[in-house]
Amino acid sequence: MVDGGRGDGREDLELRSSRYELGVTGVGNGKVEGSVRLTSGRTEVAVEVKGPEASLASVVVKPTANRDRVSVNVKSVVSPVSGQSGEREQALEESIIKFVAGVLDPSCPPRTTITVVAQILSEDGSLLACLLNATALALMEAGIPLYGTPVSVAVAVAHSEPSPPRLCLDPDLAEERTSQLVGTYSYLFSSVDSSESAIEEMKANIVHVSTLGNSNAQTALHALTVAEKAARLVLRTRAC
Amino acid sequence: MEGGRGDGRGPLECRATFLRTGVVGGATGSAYLEVGRSTRMVVSVWGPRQRDRDGEGSSPHEMQLDCHVHLPFARGEAEEAAGSRGTERERTLARQLEQGILPSIQQDRLKKCCVEVQCTILESNGSDFTPAILCTSFALASSNIPLYDLMTSCTLVVVEGRILLDPTAAELARSEDEVSLAYMPSRDQVTFVQACGDWSERSFKECMDNCVDGCKKMRAVMRSFLVELGEGGGRPASHSLDYFQGGGEVCDQGPGAGEDDAGEKAPMSGGDDDEPRREGGGGAARFEESRVSEKLGNLVVADQDLDAELDTLLDV
Amino acid sequence: MQEAEAFKRLYPEEYLDRFLVKDIRPDGRGLRSTREISVHASPLSSAPGSAVVRMGNTTVITSVELGLFDLGEESVAGRLEHELDVGPLGTTHNNGSIARNRQQTSAVSGRVRQILCRSIDLGSLKLSEPGEEASPGGGKAWALHVKSVCLSLDGCLFDATLASAVAALATLRFPRRLEQLGEDAAGEDGGRPEGDGALRFLWVPACTAVALHKGRLLVDPTDFEESLASAVVAVVWGRRADSPGGEEPEVLALELGSEGQRASVDAQLVRRCLGVCGGRGTSQRLAALASLLVEDIDGGEADGMMEA
Numbered sequence: 002m003v004d005g006g007r008g009d010g011r012e013d014l015e016l017r018s019s020r021y022e023l024g025v026t027g028v029g030n031g032k033v034e035g036s037v038r039l040t041s042g043r044t045e046v047a048v049e050v051k052g053p054e055a056s057l058a059s060v061v062v063k064p065t066a067n068r069d070r071v072s073v074n075v076k077s078v079v080s081p082v083s084g085q086s087g088e089r090e091q092a093l094e095e096s097i098i099k100f101v102a103g104v105l106d107p108s109c110p111p112r113t114t115i116t117v118v119a120q121i122l123s124e125d126g127s128l129l130a131c132l133l134n135a136t137a138l139a140l141m142e143a144g145i146p147l148y149g150t151p152v153s154v155a156v157a158v159a160h161s162e163p164s165p166p167r168l169c170l171d172p173d174l175a176e177e178r179t180s181q182l183v184g185t186y187s188y189l190f191s192s193v194d195s196s197e198s199a200i201e202e203m204k205a206n207i208v209h210v211s212t213l214g215n216s217n218a219q220t221a222l223h224a225l226t227v228a229e230k231a232a233r234l235v236l237r238t239r240a241c
Numbered sequence: 242m243e244g245g246r247g248d249g250r251g252p253l254e255c256r257a258t259f260l261r262t263g264v265v266g267g268a269t270g271s272a273y274l275e276v277g278r279s280t281r282m283v284v285s286v287w288g289p290r291q292r293d294r295d296g297e298g299s300s301p302h303e304m305q306l307d308c309h310v311h312l313p314f315a316r317g318e319a320e321e322a323a324g325s326r327g328t329e330r331e332r333t334l335a336r337q338l339e340q341g342i343l344p345s346i347q348q349d350r351l352k353k354c355c356v357e358v359q360c361t362i363l364e365s366n367g368s369d370f371t372p373a374i375l376c377t378s379f380a381l382a383s384s385n386i387p388l389y390d391l392m393t394s395c396t397l398v399v400v401e402g403r404i405l406l407d408p409t410a411a412e413l414a415r416s417e418d419e420v421s422l423a424y425m426p427s428r429d430q431v432t433f434v435q436a437c438g439d440w441s442e443r444s445f446k447e448c449m450d451n452c453v454d455g456c457k458k459m460r461a462v463m464r465s466f467l468v469e470l471g472e473g474g475g476r477p478a479s480h481s482l483d484y485f486q487g488g489g490e491v492c493d494q495g496p497g498a499g500e501d502d503a504g505e506k507a508p509m510s511g512g513d514d515d516e517p518r519r520e521g522g523g524g525a526a527r528f529e530e531s532r533v534s535e536k537l538g539n540l541v542v543a544d545q546d547l548d549a550e551l552d553t554l555l556d557v
Numbered sequence: 558m559q560e561a562e563a564f565k566r567l568y569p570e571e572y573l574d575r576f577l578v579k580d581i582r583p584d585g586r587g588l589r590s591t592r593e594i595s596v597h598a599s600p601l602s603s604a605p606g607s608a609v610v611r612m613g614n615t616t617v618i619t620s621v622e623l624g625l626f627d628l629g630e631e632s633v634a635g636r637l638e639h640e641l642d643v644g645p646l647g648t649t650h651n652n653g654s655i656a657r658n659r660q661q662t663s664a665v666s667g668r669v670r671q672i673l674c675r676s677i678d679l680g681s682l683k684l685s686e687p688g689e690e691a692s693p694g695g696g697k698a699w700a701l702h703v704k705s706v707c708l709s710l711d712g713c714l715f716d717a718t719l720a721s722a723v724a725a726l727a728t729l730r731f732p733r734r735l736e737q738l739g740e741d742a743a744g745e746d747g748g749r750p751e752g753d754g755a756l757r758f759l760w761v762p763a764c765t766a767v768a769l770h771k772g773r774l775l776v777d778p779t780d781f782e783e784s785l786a787s788a789v790v791a792v793v794w795g796r797r798a799d800s801p802g803g804e805e806p807e808v809l810a811l812e813l814g815s816e817g818q819r820a821s822v823d824a825q826l827v828r829r830c831l832g833v834c835g836g837r838g839t840s841q842r843l844a845a846l847a848s849l850l851v852e853d854i855d856g857g858e859a860d861g862m863m864e865a
Contacts, residue, residue, distance in 0.1 A: 076656075077660075088663045088666065088667050089667060091659065091660045091663035091664065091667075092660075092663055092664040092667040092668070094660050095660045095661060095663070095664035096664070098660070099814045100814075102816065103814060103815055103816045103817050103818075104817050105818070106818060107818050148817045148818045149817060151817075184811070189817040191817075204821070205823065206815075206817050206820075206821050206822060206823070207813060207815060207822040207823060207824075207826075207827070208814075208815055208817045208822075209813065209814055209815070210790075210811055210812065210813035210827075211810075211811070211812045211813070212808075212810055212811045212812075213671055213672075213675075213809075213810045214675075214809070214810070215675070215760070215795060215807045215808065215809050216807060216808055217805065217807050217808065218807075218808055218828075218831045218835070221808050221811060221831070222824060222827065222828055222831070225824050225827060226824055229824065264616070264708070264709065265616075265708060265709035266613075266614030266615075266709050266710075266711045267614070267709065267710070267711060267780070268709070271709075278602065279602055279603075281600070281601075283708050285709075311642075311644050311706075313642050313644070313704060313706040314601065314603075314604065314620050314704065314706070359644070361644060361706065361708060363600075363601060363618065363706075364601055364602070364603060
C-alpha cells in the first residue's frame with residue numbers, strides 16, 4: 002500500500018463496488034434452491050445451495066438434549082479457479098460449514114442436510130468475505146430460515162512505525178500481501194424486537210472471525226469495531 | 242559374527258521392554274510400548290460396539306475384530322500409493338495382528354460386537370509383528386475385554402548360523418531364516434506362526450522351542466507391569482518416556498497449574514468424573530482379579546485339606 | 558461413578574452447569590486455568606527433529622524431515638509444509654465422516670503452516686555455498702516436511718499441534734553449508750556434525766482457546782466442553798524470539814466461531830477473551846516453548862522434559 006492512497010484510488014475505509022445476482026442457476030436441475038453470483042471488485046464467486054434435504058441414514062447427527070440447538074448437517078465443496086482443490090480450499094470449506102452452522106435459525110427442520118457448493122471464478126483479495134456473503138445470500142434465496150442477516154467484511158492492517166497502524170477495508174490481493182494483518186469478520190444483524198427497526202439499532206452478533214498477522218490486542222479490537230461499522234454500512238446499502 | 246551383538250546382548254536375550262496403559266484418553270483401553278530405545282508404539286482399543294452391517298464373509302453373529310495399523314513416520318514410503326486402508330506394510334501387519342490376537346479373546350462372550358484396535362507405530366527397529374502383539378494384548382487386558390490369556394510373541398532369526406532372539410532391523414536384514422510366533426503361555430498354545438527360510442540344515446523344532454522360551458520371558462515381563470498397575474503405582478523404567486507418565490493412575494492435573502482467579506483450590510474429590518482415573522481404575526480392577534485368583538489357587542489347595550478333615554470328622 | 562457417567566451422557570448441559578455453578582469444571586480446574594503442558598524433545602531417534610506435546614489428554618507428536626530443492630532465480634527462502642494426521646481418532650469424533658475429518662484436519666494443518674511460516678525465518682534455510690558472494694537467487698535450500706500425528710484427542714487439537722510443531726522445529730538440526738552435505742549423509746540421521754545450525758525463529762507462538770458457555774468463559778476447553786460451547790475463540794499469542802521476555806505477547810492470529818442463535822458475541826466479549834487467555838496459562842506455554850529454543854541455541858541436549 003502506498004502512503005496516502007490505495008492502489009485503486011479508494012479511501013481507506015471505502016469498500017469496493019459489489020454486485021450480486023440471484024437465481025443464476027436455472028431451476029432445470031430442480032435441486033438447487035438458491036444460487037448467487039457475487040462480484041466485489043475483481044473477486045468473483047458463484048455459490049449454490051441445496052437443501053434442506055433428508056439426511057442419508059448413514060449420516061448420524063449427534064442428538065442433542067438441548068432443544069435450541071440446530072441439528073442440521075452442513076456439507077460444503079469449494080472449487081478453485083483452476084486445478085484440483087487443495088488444502089486451502091478445504092480450509093475454506095471448513096469456514097463455510099462453521100459459518101452456516103452459526104447462522105441457521107433453530108426453526109430449521111432437524112436432521113436435514115444443507116449442501117453449499119462454491120466456485121471461485123476470479124480472485125483478487127477478500128476471498129473469504131466474498132464467499133461468506135455469497136453463501137448468506139444464497140441461503141436467503143433458498144428460503145432457509147436464518148437467525149438474522151449475516152454480513153462479512155475483510156480488513157487489512159498495515160504497520161509502519163512510528164505512525165499508528167493503518168486500517169483498510171476490503172483489501173485486494175496486493176494489499177493483502179503487503180499488510181501485516183488480514184482478517185475476515187462476519188456479523189449477524191438481528192432486530193432487537195420483532196418490529197422493523199432502523200439499521201443503526203440492530204444488534205450485531207459476531208459469528209465468525211479469522212485473522213492472521215501480528216498486532217497487539219488493541220489493534221485487533223480496533224479492527225473488530227471498524228469491521229462492525231463497515232458491516233452496518235453494507236447492510237444499509239443492500240437495503241436501499 | 243564373532244563376539245556379541247551390536248548392543249551387547251546375548252544371542253537368546255530380548256531387549257528391555259516397557260509398557261504403560263491409559264495413554265489415549267477416551268479409548269476403552271490403550272497401551273504404550275517401548276522396546277530398547279528405538280521401537281515405540283501406541284495401541285488403542287475401542288469397543289465393544291455394534292458390528293458394522295457389512296461384515297466380510299464371516300457369520301453375522303460372531304464377534305468381529307477390526308485392526309488398523311498406522312505407520313505415520315515411515316520413511317521412503319511416502320511415494321508409495323497409500324490406498325484407503327493404508328500402505329502394503331500397514332495392511333499386511335493389520336492382517337497378521339488380527340490373526341494373532343483373535344484367539345486370545347473370548348469371542349463367545351462378545352457376540353455381534355465389534356472391537357476395534359488402532360495401532361500407531363511411531364518407530365520400529367526390528368520385527369513389527371512382535372511388539373504389535375505385545376502392545377495390543379496389553380491394551381486389551383487393560384480394557385476389560387474378556388480374554389483367555391495374555392498373548393505374547395517373539396521373533397527369532399538365524400544370522401550366519403547363529404540363532405538370535407528379538408532381532409534389530411539390521412540383524413533382520415542380514416538374516417537367512419526368520420520365525421515369528423504368537424503364544425498363549427498359560428494355555429501353552431501357539432496361535433500364530435510365520436516362518437520363512439531354509440530349514441534343511443537345522444531343526445525347525447529347536448527354533449520354535451527357543452522362540453517359545455522367549456515368549457515365556459516376555460510373559461513374565463508383561464505380568465510384572467500389570468501387577469504394578471493393579472497396585473496403583475508405576476515403576477518408571479530408566480528409559481521410559483516421562484511424558485506418558487501419570488496417564489493411567491493418579492491424575493497429575495493439580496490445581497496448581499495455570500491461573501485461578503477465584504483463589505480457591507479445586508479439590509480432587511471422588512465425585513469428579515475424570516477419564517484417566519476411571520480407565521486406570523478399570524485396568525486395576527481387572528488385575529486385582531488375576532492376583533486374587535492366584536491367591537485363590539492357594540486357598541483351593543487349603544480347602545482340599547479341610548475337606549479331608551471334614552470327611553474324617555463325618556466318618557466318626 | 559456409573560450413575561455420574563450416565564447422567565453426563567443423557568444430560569450433558571445440566572452436568573456441566575452443576576460444576577460451573579460452583580466455579581469449577583468437571584476435571585477439577587478453575588474456569589480460567591489451562592491444562593498442564595508437558596513438552597518432550599526428540600523422542601524419535603530417527604527423525605532430524607521431533608517433539609511430543611501433551612496437554613491434559615491431548616497428545617500430539619511431530620516429526621520434521623528435511624528435503625533439498627533448487628531455488629528459482631527470484632526466491633531466496635526455504636519451504637515449509639505441514640501435514641496433520643488425526644488417524645483413527647478423527648472417525649470417532651466425526652461420526653465416521655471421512656470428508657469432514659479431512660476438512661477439519663486440513664483446516665488445522667493449514668493454519669499451523671501459516672503461523673509457522675510467519676514465525677520462522679525461512680531465509681535461514683538457504684544453504685550457503687562455498688566461496689562467498691553467493692548470488693541472491695538460485696542455489697539450494699531446505700524444505701521442511703513437518704508431520705504431526707495426534708495420539709489422543711481431548712479438545713484443543715490446534716493448540717497442541719502448533720506447540721508440538723514449534724517444539725519439533727526447535728530441536729531440528731541441519732547443516733548450513735553446501736559442502737557439509739557430502740560428509741555425513743546430509744546429517745539426516747540425527748547426527749550432529751560440527752557447524753550444524755538450528756532454525757532461526759522470529760516469533761515463538763502458542764495458542765490458547767476459550768469456550769463460551771452461557772456467559773461463562775472456559776479457558777482451554779476439553780472435548781466435552783467444546784461440544785457444548787456456543788462459541789470458541791482461539792488466540793495465537795507470540796513472543797519475539799530475540800526478546801529477553803517480559804514483553805507483552807502479541808496476537809499472531811485470532812479465530813472465532815460462534816453459533817449466532819445461542820451466543821451473543823460482541824467486541825466486549827472478545828476483549829474479555831483476549832484478557833482471559835493472555836493470562837498465566839499462556840505465558841507458561843510461551844515460556845516452555847521459548848526455553849526449548851534457548852537451550853538449543855546454547856547447544857545443550859534437549860532431551861529433558863519441560864513442565865509448565
